[in-house]
Amino acid sequence: MDGHNTEPEPMETEGSNQHREDNINAVEQEMQHKKNVKPNKEKQRENTMTSGNLFITAFMGLLQDTSKEVACHYMERVLHSIFFFGHINNPPITPDDFLPEGYIQKVKGRFPKPFKEYNTHLPHYTPYSILLEYMTERMELENLDLLLKKLETVNKSLLKPKINNEDQFIANDFAFTASAVTYCCVKDSNDAKVLKKAFGSSMSCKGKTQRIIMIAISALHVWDRAISYAVCCAGSSLPITFPERVSCTTYSFKTRAKIPPCNKCFKMYNVNCDPEHEAHNRKEDWLYGNCAENESLSRLLHGDEDVRGEICIIGSNGQKLMNRQDIVNKFKEEYEEKMKKKVKELITPFKFKLSKDQWDFFIPEQSL
Numbered sequence: 001m002d003g004h005n006t007e008p009e010p011m012e013t014e015g016s017n018q019h020r021e022d023n024i025n026a027v028e029q030e031m032q033h034k035k036n037v038k039p040n041k042e043k044q045r046e047n048t049m050t051s052g053n054l055f056i057t058a059f060m061g062l063l064q065d066t067s068k069e070v071a072c073h074y075m076e077r078v079l080h081s082i083f084f085f086g087h088i089n090n091p092p093i094t095p096d097d098f099l100p101e102g103y104i105q106k107v108k109g110r111f112p113k114p115f116k117e118y119n120t121h122l123p124h125y126t127p128y129s130i131l132l133e134y135m136t137e138r139m140e141l142e143n144l145d146l147l148l149k150k151l152e153t154v155n156k157s158l159l160k161p162k163i164n165n166e167d168q169f170i171a172n173d174f175a176f177t178a179s180a181v182t183y184c185c186v187k188d189s190n191d192a193k194v195l196k197k198a199f200g201s202s203m204s205c206k207g208k209t210q211r212i213i214m215i216a217i218s219a220l221h222v223w224d225r226a227i228s229y230a231v232c233c234a235g236s237s238l239p240i241t242f243p244e245r246v247s248c249t250t251y252s253f254k255t256r257a258k259i260p261p262c263n264k265c266f267k268m269y270n271v272n273c274d275p276e277h278e279a280h281n282r283k284e285d286w287l288y289g290n291c292a293e294n295e296s297l298s299r300l301l302h303g304d305e306d307v308r309g310e311i312c313i314i315g316s317n318g319q320k321l322m323n324r325q326d327i328v329n330k331f332k333e334e335y336e337e338k339m340k341k342k343v344k345e346l347i348t349p350f351k352f353k354l355s356k357d358q359w360d361f362f363i364p365e366q367s368l
């Protein structure tokens with residue numbers, strides 16, 4: 001887990017001897033704690049480094065079959081995103097650390113921009129989201145099953161070869177792989193023909209702080225603002241209702257099966273899901289905004305003006321409480337500034353040069 005959240009609580013005691021003893025205990029505990037945390041942090045740093053390295057290699061392999069322009073465009077974005085997450089890792093990982101020694105100059109010469117802007121410009125997406133965008137928009141994969149099969153193969157190529165049990169990666173250890181993808185679509189009400197579709201991946205970056213930063217960046221600059229509103233409300237608002245013709249399916253790479261929406265997503269979105277939500281008491285300790293549903297539904301809203309105009313929040317007695325514009329306005333009024341402040345606070349300790357007025361986002365040299 002993230003080292004930021006593992007500091008021991010200060011101890012409060014009564015009586016001086018007892019107090020001193022407890023202080024010694026506290027110091028011992030602190031030392032033990034440091035001993036435990038340090039190797040974990042170092043191990044986590046190494047995992048992230050290897051993960052980035054494998055991701056770059058795997059993505060280069062995927063880009064073999066496309067045009068030079070498309071390959072450059074996507075590679076620049078992936079490199080920048082990986083370097084950005086390396087920079088905001090604790091302890092940091094430099095761009096050179098992610099590359100095999102013999103390749104550094106070659107990659108730098110070919111893609112100079114990500115090397116210059118990883119600590120000044122923000123990414124719009126995690127590396128896995130960029131990979132998913134490439135696969136769904138640029139590779140001709142006829143159906144969902146084919147896409148999932150291809151993604152499984154890609155995920156396998158991202159796993160470190162098994163050397164021994166200790167070094168073996170498990171899904172959770174891998175810094176840049178998504179645990180789930182969501183497919184959502186709009187179907188024709190008469191013949192159920194798919195009219196629009198969109199994909200999204202779960203937040204694929206390691207570390208709680210890094211996830212909070214990326215969720216906030218997505219809410220402020222990437223997602224449709226209705227999705228941002230739902231995420232910011234964190235279950236305290238009524239769900240956003242989508243038209244009946246919209247449906248959503250999430251596939252988990254961990255269980256290798258379709259999964260119902262979690263309790264958080266169920267509270268945020270009233271949308272047809274396959275499989276449907278099931279009530280349960282299992283612990284769901286991920287953050288609001290972490291699930292693949294958010295990115296997928298946001299992409300659908302970006303791509304379908306009609307659906308975008310129809311989403312709303314409905315009261316318990318069936319009356320419409322908020323239309324899309326009300327939802328967007330509410331996000332701006334209540335959450336936008338708070339989110340900006342949160343990103344600034346969290347990213348400053350990583351020596352990220354975030355300009356005051358307007359944040360810079362990475363734009364690849366090779367446009368499409």
Ligand SMILES: [Zn+2]
Pocket residue numbers: 261262263264265266291292293
């Ligand atoms: Zn969820």
